[in-house]
Amino acid sequence: MRKFLLHIIIVLVGLIYLGRLFYLQIYDTSYTNISKNNAVKTVFEYPQRGNIFDRKGKLLVSNQPSYDVMVIPRELKPFDTLEFCSLLKISKEKLKKQLRRARRYSTRLQFVVVPQLSKNEYAFLQEKMHKYDGFYIQKRSLRSYKTKSAANVLGYIAEVNERILRLDNHYHSGDLIGKQGIEKEYEKDLRGSKGVRYFQKDRFNREIGPYLGGKLDTAAVKGKDIHLGLDIELQEYGEKLMQNKRGGIVALEPKTGELLALVTAPSYAPELLVGRKRSANFTKMYRDSINRPMYDRGLLAEYPPGSPFKILTGLIALQEGVITTRQRFSCANGYYYGTRGRKMGCHPHSSPLNLSYATANSCNSYFAQSYRKIIEKEASPQAGIDNWRRHLRSFGLGGFLGYDLPAGRPGKIPTSKYYDAIYPSKRWKGVTTLSNAIGQGEVLCTPIQLANMTAAIANRGYFYTPHVVKGIDDNYNKNPRYTERNQTTIDSIHFEPLIDGMEKVFTHGTAMFLQVPGITICGKTGTAENFIKIEGKRTQLTDHSIFVAFAPKDNPKIALAVFIENGYWGSRYAGKIASLMIEKYIRGKVTMTHLEDWLMTHSLEEEYAKPLSGLPFVINR
């Protein structure tokens, strides 16, 4: 024992120390990361974000340089706060607050003190930066907009928030990320990939050269360019027509499902959300609860679709075989049903009418009777409603469409369960839901759903999921989601009589004075009653003006839906806008300048002020 004590101790110590070394060097991998933070400085090189082009190759969004003042708290040394604040034009309290936030975020990682300086501010500051240890300037690129339109489609970029920072380690504090529209949906394509350069630091935090001779450094890769299906001229024209009105225009190409225009009004110029003024503008617009400029009515507003919905009622009735094209229904200024003489009113027109003329004249009675036959064909109203709903769902109504923009709203097509819940004793019948026949009642649609429905009619029975992006970089292979045909449940032969009816809307019907010479437009007006609650009281407002149309009749190039809130009747506002948009797109110029002049000189602001005034008001005047 005496001879071997030291031997044993030596071997034991050797084993313990090797164990500890194994733990430090192999088992515990955290040391490798600490090491990176501590001896290696990582400098990111920000790539140019991809450009965005319109349908015709016109540049819509590009980049402009901007400069962020960054800080790494642990590298701060005492500095002349007053001078620094005056250079940055911020208050001392603001600086202190930013430094506190930076420390809370991390003492080792970069944090934005003042974002997005302009070129001039940067030039001035750059000469003095050497005085401020721990601060440095990070070049980034901001968006530069070549158009004042389409803000709702293009979206905007902003600094990543802390939640995203935690979830996605691609981003660092101060990085910019798409927050809305195309910028958000195609963030991964647009952002490109950051370049990284590593520098070896010494313990005084001085850079002493590239780390590992620059072996691990990578160059920044520019983001991909995005080509939109949007026609910016049409979009700008639409926004011009929508002045002083609220609502949306959604136009798309039926053959492809590409969105040609997605107008919402009121809107804003996209450049308002760029640079240092972004935050103030954003707050201002975000808080504008009356105009709601950031609310994309084309995707989010759910309106009763009104008369355009009658086309679907007619199509379903034909498909279900409950009416024929030649069958006529009478209309005595309305349709009387039930035992107690209930009536769905209609406006004066000749009677009886067949399907085409009923469509052209928008006869409530005709479609009420057709609807009743659809529901009553099945054994129970429940089965009838669900079958009716099945057809509507195939047109993309009552659910999310799946377009490449923020998800929007699903609209509403009621189910039998919905009525069972309203009438718990289940004593409801087809006629209880009769308003659905004419797009009132429980039915709600967003403008894009209505435009999509119109495209499906234009295509005689199918549609492509609406989308705004045509191609990414030089690659025009779209996501298969957008090239797959969505077949409706209606056979294509049933479309012609209704399309004839829609044509007659312009030749014999409610939109006679809106006809564009030389272009065969098929359309349908709509006038939807609508209600709001004022101080808890259900109050009716002036009707919404609605119009759907496609043109030309054969080989359609454009299908659109126009919603004008409280525009009274369909052809009053929406119809005029639809005709002008169609002419603008197909001809490239507008000949019907009298319509344009009328729209530019008529405002609905007075109408919108009524419910807010607190005074009694009259509607539909």
Place this chain on the structure above:
Amino acid sequence: MAKSSIGAIDWLSILCFLFLLGFGWLNIFSTTHNPELETSFFDLSQSYGKQIWWIGTSFIIVVFIMATDAKFFERFSSVIYLFSLLLLIGLFPFGKTISGATSWYAIGSATLQPSEFAKVGTALALAKFISDIQTDLRSLKYLGYAILIIGIPALLIIAQPDAGSAMVFAAFLFPMHREGLTSYILFILFAVASLFVLTLLLGVYWVIGALFVVSIALYFFLRNQRGILLFLLSGFTVMSAYCFSVDFVFHNVFKQHHRDRFNIVLGKTKDTRGIGYNTNQSEIAIGNGRWLGKGWTQGSQTQGHFVPEQYTDYIFSAAGEEWGFIGSLCFVFAFLGLCLRLLFLAERQKSQFARVYGYGVTAILFFHFLINIGMVIGLLPTVGIPLPFLSYGGSSLWAFTILLFIFLKMDADRNKR
């Protein structure tokens, strides 16, 4: 005279020695070179250049030792010992103070640290004393003399103050134990040390509680033995008193920086900025090495000079980062292999003097390894002592070379008498 012993010299030890020297120099170069400066390896304005000079002069010393008769060291051991004591005493009037400790003689631009050489003198004197025919370490009188031989230089070094270097002298307990020092003393010292650590770690009441439980258990197992109750009772009392005094000394006698060092190692405080900075940086560097290391002169921590004193006491952290686990493994094998080889050589000595001296050399080298590496990998408190043959520094390199080669010479000459 010298020629005859060249063939008998232990080449395995020499191989380890050369490996450690070369490995040490590579790491010194890596920690101190400036990549922007294009100078030769022999540039004397750079630490790595100076170290080459120290290594060269060590080889000359080796030649001198090899040329000397082994008998010389035995005969003059007392003189060498007294001379090294004189050097230590001379520090008080003539020494140069560097970072608070008066441990150096300044000769021109070079400095000499006599405490390193005192280890050689003490090892020789202790071997001489123990190998004396009359000495019996079981007798308290001779034990007292032996402790005096070790204690005088140790106390002189503590007074510099350089407690770290003095601590190494505890290594001489191993040759004493080998030569008959009762095991109880080592056991008691071990108990003292572990009670010390446990008291600081768990708190005095827990430790006493545990001692109480152990005593009760021992009583039930051994109650048939005569006088066991009294033995356990007195043992328990003494140990409890000791624990209380440790607690008292730690909190009332120790200075804050002592307490800090212990608390860091015991994991009671996490501090990576202040006192724990060295250890933390050193662990980061070593952890950064992974299996094969970052490569020579490629370690980011080493090249960024994040580990303070990396070319002296913390040299192993550079090795760990740039040579990885495999490199560390080779180093540990080489160093401990040398220790075990020296023990083997010591055991085959015919003269007791050579054997005790060999044990002393091994114990000193091993203690440096134990304390230095333990500190660098964060297992022991920070104690500033060099790693033999690897750390930068002329005095320590010369002293360890002399220490080692006197023994290798004795081994080579073992059959000559």
